[in-house]
Amino acid sequence: MRTDDLIDALASDTGATRRSPPRRLVLVAGLGALAALALVLTVLHVRHDLMPAMRGGMFWMKALYTGALGVAGYLAIERLARPGGSGRRGWILGLAALAVFAVAGTVQAMVSPHVAHALHMLRGHSWTHCSPNILFLGLPMLALGLWAVRGMAPTRPIAAGFATGLFAGGVAATVYGLHCAENTFTFVAMWYSLGVLMVAALGAIIGRWALRW
Known part of the structure; x- marks a missing residue:
């Protein structure tokens, strides 16, 4: 069990940990991205039209959106990894990015010529395995991230895990x-x-006990 005195003592020692979370988290991101890339190359495989797709706007819009969610998580955990830290900046960015894409997706579906077309845009060709694939790719970084955060000083384990x-x-x-x-x-x-939120939810579930001290 944590005590108020212990939390206060850790909070008073932020000078020693101020630079540690960013360095560790950047390393976690790098290793996590490499692990996900290795899984894409060896298990899922790169899309056959990658080079033409990279010349289109939607490829980069997807990357911008998911990258913003990742940055939101970084901003939140960088603060939550410190005693008494708040993830408010990260939550705001994450909700803003989600809201923008949700509105864009809703509008795109509403202006489609008919319901069948809207359903096709929603389901695409891979709706049954898109979210699970993202969860699969995120597991190595999640494990590494929880291990790294455990070595810091989070005082809100569920929020830190999320x-x-x-x-x-x-x-x-x-x-x-x-x-x-x-x-x-x-x-x-x-x-x-949904895939990103599945990884976040799993982080919250594991973090509830893995990040307690």
């Missing part, structure tokens, strides 16, 4: 774009978001 999962999910979803050929706001807003 933020770590959001961080890992955002990075994994960005790398997943190298494999996924879906290109509608509607699809990304639903299934990419």
Whole structure:
């Protein structure tokens, strides 16, 4: 069990840990991205039209969205890894990015010529395995991130675990774009978001006990 005195003592020693979380988290992101890339190359495989796709705007819009979710997780956990820290900046960024894509996806579906077309934009060709694939790619970084955060000083384990999962999910979803050929706001807003949130939820569940001290 934590005590108020111990938390106060840790909080008074922030000078020793102020630079540690950013360095560790950047390393976690780098290793997590490499692990996700290795899984894409060896298990899922890169989309066959990657080079033409990279010349299109939607490829980079997906990366911008998922990257923003990853940055949101980083901003949250960078603060939550410190005694008494708050992830408010990260939560605001994450919710803003989610809201923008949700609105764009909804509008895109609403202006479609008929319901069948809207359903096709929502489901695409891979809706059944998009979210699980993102979870799969995010597991190595989530494990590494929780291990790194455990060595810091989080005082809110569930929130810290969720933020770590959001961080890992955002990075994994960005790398997943190298494999996924879906290109509608509607699809990304639903299934990419769900995949990232699955990693975040798993982080919160594990963090509840793994980040306690």
